[in-house]
Ligand SMILES: [Zn+2]
């Protein structure tokens with residue numbers, strides 16, 4: 001069982017308080033103790049059982065008889081690796097070399113569980129609190145005006161990429177400013193969390209800064225905003241578009257596209273002036289008045305995404321009700337495919 | 345490049361063996377890494393300083409300090425004021441100096457060493473940055489960093505750098521340098537981040553990406569018609585939308601369970 005009396009710090013909270021681990025959420029023991037959540041991890045981590053015990057601060061089963069050696073052993077361990085108190089009680093039955101293997105296995109295992117946890121309801125909630133306070137930092141892009149970022153991985157496989165910061169205002173990813181994050185594995189956050197966060201909390205005002213929130217300015221979109229492609233239209237890349245695109249100038253004169261050194265990348269920061277230009281379903285329906293509006297139309301082997309829309313304002317009203325419910329009882333994930341079959 | 349001609353003719357070969365105490369100190373001070381050293385000859389040519397006497401308090405003292413001829417006995421308060429003026433004067437002259445032939449080449453050396461930092465955008469793969477102003481008017485906007493690969497402006501990481509006046513670099517220098525050294529223009533890339541949920545693209549983001557790709561292709565057609573180099577490597581950007589067939593939507597009437605991360 002977990003050690004709760006006299007509260008030596010748990011392995012999980014000491015891991016999360018290490019320098020460079022500021023982006024991590026504290027995975028709940030409940031989540032870890034549910035075997036279903038750990039499916040498939042046994043084969044990915046060496047000394048899985050021992051690592052799991054370490055994470056949960058569980059004492060190994062067969063160690064009652066060597067209680068007397070404890071003091072002496074503890075000292076040597078503390079001297080060796082600056083180990084945190086609270087973990088020592090289970091260390092005495094193992095060799096130090098074993099321990100460092102288990103320790104690194106535990107970190108790997110925690111990271112992989114963390115990747116799953118932050119996509120669960122409880123994990124999302126914890127990460128949203130950190131996001132709201134700007135714990136993950138701000139976008140370095142000047143035109144994003146300090147929009148808050150989210151930690152993401154570019155791969156779900158450990159050892160490939162370090163953690164990056166995803167900016168929902170410009171939909172781009174950046175290297176964290178502090179080098180201490182450049183040793184944190186991106187797989188511990190994973191590829192899904194960033195986008196899933198936006199889908200889970202559609203009404204965060206993505207243009208708000210962490211500092212604004214601390215000054216008690218609301219971080220949520222209010223009123224009855226327009227919805228497009230499953231998002232509040234104003235939340236689709238609010239850091240892009242007119243007024244947010246850098247225009248190169250020399251002595252006040254715009255550098256022409258025709259120049260060798262003229263602008264070539266503005267498309268990356270553009271957004272249509274009329275956001276409804278992104279409503280591909282509507283545009284498709286307008287251009288093809290004959291076709292059924294709820295079938296994927298196959299063009300060049302690609303299924304165009306066409307979505308059934310409720311008539312009039314029904315969808316919007318439905319969404320408003322749903323949002324109110326969400327505010328009252330936490331935040332259920334509202335996800336759906338477009339009704340098309342997956343071909344992946 | 346007509347805009348440059350008034351200043352770029354100025355070339356100084358002789359910074360000689362003269363020791364420049366104040367400028368040495370200024371350049372090597374922590375937080376001043378973005379500045380290059382202005383030649384003595386440039387600073388002492390009054391033509392280059394035209395108009396600055398009204399912009400800088402105690403202009404003459406400040407100039408004397410910068411050029412190491414200041415030896416006025418005065419109180420600490422006064423000295424501090426003149427010191428501050430000297431830094432301001434140096435910055436304003438710096439903005440003019442770095443668009444001269446010599447200034448450009450000094451800044452180019454610093455650029456090559458990535459003295460101004462590297463682009464934080466993942467898809468830019470640590471491309472070196474250049475300092476830039478958003479305005480040429482002093483005390484309006486702090487310095488930003490320009491990435492020529494993604495053509496965007498970024499905030500300096502350190503608060504020390506973030507407080508420097510952007511007017512000390514000006515709004516033209518980072519564009520002029522690529523006109524003067526066209527070979528430095530980096531190849532542009534279509535590489536980008538696409539948000540995904542369990543491998544599927546998010547519909548709203550994906551539709552924006554498709555629209556932007558359309559804009560890019562329009563530009564490339566336009567440039568090809570004009571027989572202008574598009575700046576992209578051949579074949580880059582003709583990528584298909586290979587897995588765009590299924591996309592997640594967020595705000596929608598139908599809530600669904602997210603697979604793979606249940607809590608019971
Ligand atoms: Zn951004």
Ligand SMILES: [Zn+2]
Nearest residue numbers: 463468491494
């Ligand atoms: Zn860049």
